Amino acid sequence: MLPAVTSSTPTDFPSIRRDRLHTLQMNLGYLCNIACSHCHVEAGPKRTELMDWTTMDTALSFIRAQGIRNLDVTGGSPEMNPLFRPFMREARALGVHLMDRCNPTIIEEPGYDWVPGFLAEQGVEVIASLPCYTADNVDAQRGRGVFDASIAGLRKLNALGYGQSDSGLALNLVYNPIGPALPPPQAALEADYRHFLYDRFGLVFNQLFTIANMPIKRYAHWLMREQRLGEYMALLRSAHRRENLAEVMCRGLVSVDWQGYVYDCDFNQMLDLPVGGQGPTHLSELIDTDLSGRGIAVGDHCFGCTAGQGSSCGGALN
Template sequence: MRDTLPLLRQTRFPALRRAALDTLQMNLGYLCNLACVHCHVAAGPRRTELMSRETMDVALEFMRRQGIHTLDVTGGSPEMNPHFRDLMRAAKAQGVHLMDRCNPTIIEEPGYDWVAPFLAEQQVEVVASLPCYTSDNVDQQRGKGVFDASIAALQKLNDLGYGQPDSTLTLNLVYNPVNPVLPPPQAALKADYRKFLQDQFGIVFNDLFTIANMPIKRYGSMLLSKGEFGPYMDLLKHAHRDENTRSVMCRNLISVDYQGYVYDCDFNQMLGLDLGAASGRVHLRDLLDQDLEDRPIHVADHCFGCTAGQGSSCGGALS
């Protein structure tokens, strides 16, 4: 896999500082049942990196001391971490809002039939990746059979009340482009998703988040190998909008890797870019009582992926 970091370090991206911290995003490990070509984590079935229960306990203490409102778990497939349920139950007991960035096909994997009922029981907000509403595009990006498995999983979530009118169980979907282009307008695409999935499969959901592909890790390597890295970076830079910098996700969250080290966002974590203003890696245990507000954020050229066009974040478009 070719490394894009040397091409991203020198940047003219505007300086950023953190606002009030309200979200802890935890990467529970790089193990995944899929190996998607767009994956900025380079996750897959052969990855062995998984967060320990001890590191999770540090995170729970951090959330308690810092008054964190939202725990946002990601991976890999976070449900494949053997301590996933313990973490979610403990955070729920602390009154923290739970979000699971879910690859929905995990619900269809042997041995994981507990996932959907558990998420419903714990009132976890599900953010499920579905990069298109047609089978050809999804299977091209994620592998043969992924679309059908995703549809079956979403139907199971609907059966449990997710996405249904008047239900407290939230189901949001995530779209990312198959090709190196900016996502289309979120509102119009959401209407297309809603109509097609309802008409064809009876699936309902709450919201659709559009997210730009990041030119890092597996996706960045693919762009380099195809000679498309430069044009894609030009696209992101030319579409940059300064107003989007006010709403980027890194201003209100920090990202924790499977070992407990802290980064300004999940993308910086994958690039190994240390927490802004730090002289090296910083562990979460060393930040338990630290005020992170107004601290500088480590930026590089990949940050244009969050500010191009309508903007992009873990919660979809910014404008």
């Protein structure tokens, strides 16, 4: 097991403080139709944790009070939460920009054929996992048949206008390295994705986000089994770039778990490292609280966000 990280765990990662909050990221539950080897959430088909409506309603109050501009939902597969649709409709009515971190294979699962149409109807930005543009690499990381199911799901999104330059329906793809390495330069890899996916499948998308694998949960366990955790942490530390600190996602975002507890980012959530490194804090306690200027809880895993070109939920930082 990876040693627990707490607010008292020593780290030499630089201290940082939050700017103005603009994004609420919510994990709607750990249930997922697949179980990826790089998943820092350890999501999968046997997980039962799902956010309830009381927590979602608290989030809507928080959005109103804080003037949140972006709602970023994740999981697991967030669409597998039975309350996904009513929650997204209520959030859209508040005028926020909606983002869904979608595993595109969910579209091919029985009972989820509604997903593309609903997302298009609500104008949701789709951020879809596709950790490589070749079948062998994707299936090695995510499971047999995942690449073909992902392509099928993405084509259904394309058919509704997603990824088309003039549709207003953004489709962004996410790349994760297969082994303990930093992502390659985002712009060059995006060009490779674009050419290969269009030439082979007629697929189009808006942007590619390259995201470093975080040494947390399932991916950390894999690194330890391969006896490469120390090597990977040394790589992240050696590639740290101080200029990336100004752009890390936690400066303008808070992350909420399926029970409503608040963290400085999704990675801290998985390490049970509460917002600001303090005790457990529920979203209901922060509805009218200005978080600007407050300290952000950090640990050695944070080097994953500042290494090389940097990494965030929106891809490379520079």
